[in-house]
Amino acid sequence: MPPAPATSPAAPLDPDFYSSRIWRRVRRQVMDEHHWECQVCKARGRLSRATLVHHEIPAKDRPDLALAPYLPTGERQLTPLCHDCHEEIETRRGNRPGPTAPLTEEWW
Numbered sequence: 172m173p174p175a176p177a178t179s180p181a182a183p184l185d186p187d188f189y190s191s192r193i194w195r196r197v198r199r200q201v202m203d204e205h206h207w208e209c210q211v212c213k214a215r216g217r218l219s220r221a222t223l224v225h226h227e228i229p230a231k232d233r234p235d236l237a238l239a240p241y242l243p244t245g246e247r248q249l250t251p252l253c254h255d256c257h258e259e260i261e262t263r264r265g266n267r268p269g270p271t272a273p274l275t276e277e278w279w
């Protein structure tokens with residue numbers, strides 16, 4: 172009988188994840204690495220202080236990647252963002268109620 176793995180990738184996200192010591196440490200490392208600058212504003216030629224670290228792949232979807240600054244593909248997983256840019260992303264994802272693009276019923 173094979174031993175059960177110590178940690179499973181399918182394990183749900185710890186409800187205390189965002190207040191955990193390990194997350195706070197990883198978050199700080201990512202912020203320091205990017206000089207506490209919002210990476211979306213930076214790409215737009217603006218300078219804004221980042222207020223949070225955003226998960227490109229939501230932590231609740233992939234708890235096993237919640238602490239990985241980069242994905243196995245080499246793409247960034249943890250990105251410092253300012254409040255406005257984070258709201259913009261979450262709204263675009265449909266995670267926030269708010270102004271949405273007008274629905275076009277007729278596509279043809």
Ligand SMILES: [Zn+2]
Pocket residue numbers: 209210211212213219252253254255256257
């Ligand atoms: Zn920003």
